[in-house]
């Protein structure tokens with residue numbers, strides 16, 4: 001992976017040098033510079049093909065040093081390892097990829113235009129060049145092997161196409177690849193989860209996702225690459241986008257002010273899919289974000305550190321026990337609203353509380369008059385009797 005990153009950095013530096021001071025040049029000159037950059041990058045596609053080969057090599061080699069140099073043509077040479085060794089190595093590699101690490105968002109494609117699309121030497125991938133001379137690998141959907149994910153249970157109208165799937169049909173645990181060389185990550189929105197909007201039960205009411213407070217019309221990004229399944233106005237959710245990803249997960253983006261994608265559209269991680277808002281049953285601008293597998297919700301904070309905008313690991317072991325046993329087709333926004341109402345009521349009660357520190361000469365009768373209440377009420381609030389001796393310095397709740 002290091003090799004890949006180094007080459008990427010070198011390419012970015014080289015191309016940045018050719019497009020210095022873009023603001024001062026005319027549009028024609030900028031276009032010329034972009035074309036020149038595209039030409040020079042086109043020349044390195046053969047090298048990129050070699051990089052892809054070496055990436056594939058890294059994917060199976062536990063040690064980078066053991067990999068063949070990238071220049072060597074790839075042949076079907078017999079693997080010197082025994083099948084047991086290969087299996088052990090791949091388990092070790094999987095373990096390494098499951099470890100907790102910090103994965104930052106891949107670069108944004110917002111405000112960038114695509115200059116050119118190039119062959120990568122691998123028919124499943126191609127290289128896209130952007131107007132800032134950056135580039136990235138994109139999966140070629142025409143030859144994508146496992147398209148069943150986007151065919152089975154595919155419904156662009158109904159929120160929940162999995163009604164025939166029971167929880168028993170879902171394996172005990174499943175390995176979910178979150179990022180690899182061709183599929184990146186981008187935070188949906190960078191901001192702390194509302195402490196009252198976490199996943200799970202609160203006061204016996206279920207919350208199927210996390211609530212991320214935002215400013216109206218803040219940008220919302222696709223978390224992983226995939227295909228838009230739902231883009232419509234849904235009761236409760238307001239403007240809702242659901243994306244199904246290559247790894248089988250689905251992500252939900254609710255309460256959007258605006259939806260910027262259509263059903264069946266392919267999206268890359270980091271593509272702008274909408275603007276944050278407060279549509280549907282929402283008491284203030286926030287993103288209601290859900291992660292689901294076969295329609296069953298699990299805590300998105302298992303995947304993403306929203307405050308820092310970071311993905312927690314490359315590969316995620318999704319256990320059936322993570323899935324909400326209360327999960328259903330969607331969020332019940334009656335629940336969310338009831339909690340919100342109760343929060344407000346409790347906050348108002350807390351704000352109305354008054355305390356009094358006993359001074360010499362204070363009696364319960366005096367306090368009742370002073371705070372416009374009764375002796376009986378003060379006694380009830382503090383668990384005391386009207387005959388209780390008031391110690392000087394003691395604090396009593398009076399309202």
Ligand SMILES: [Zn+2]
Nearest residue numbers: 210211288336
């Ligand atoms: Zn919510």
